[in-house]
Amino acid sequence: MPEKFGGKLFYSAEESEQLGLVPSDEELAAADRMFEEFENRRRTAPPAPDGTTPGFGGRFSNDHEGTEFEGWTRDPVTRQWYDQNGRLVPDQGPDNSAEQQ
Known part of the structure; x- marks a missing residue:
């Protein structure tokens, strides 16, 4: 049975496999490409202005937003x-x- 914590569901390896949540090799390769694009954008981004949170904002800046820890x-x-x-x-x-x- 999945556990919910911090607004997220966590499945065991067996549950993930049964539900088809384990990514294929193609999906992993696509995710790697997307991550590399993100890293390239992050590396070339200018410094954040003083008094602001660096990053891309939204879900990339605050893991507590929208959870019981907000x-x-x-x-x-x-x-x-x-x-x-x-x-x-x-x-x-x-x-x-x-x-x-």
Whole structure:
């Protein structure tokens, strides 16, 4: 059964294969070409103006947008996450115990 996290669905390898979600060699080659075109555009793009987020905007700039994590921020000094209301979000490890910093 797929798991939903961060607004995205995650399937096991077996589920992906059964549903036909595993890309063919042709699809992988096309994706590689698209990625190379993107990388060429990124390498030749001028620097972003001060005070703006560099990149192409939209989904390439904010992975939290449109998910249950939208509005969350992370303090780079303390490495703590805060929700959209500024409340501290406790870090949880894979076993739901607090992670060690």
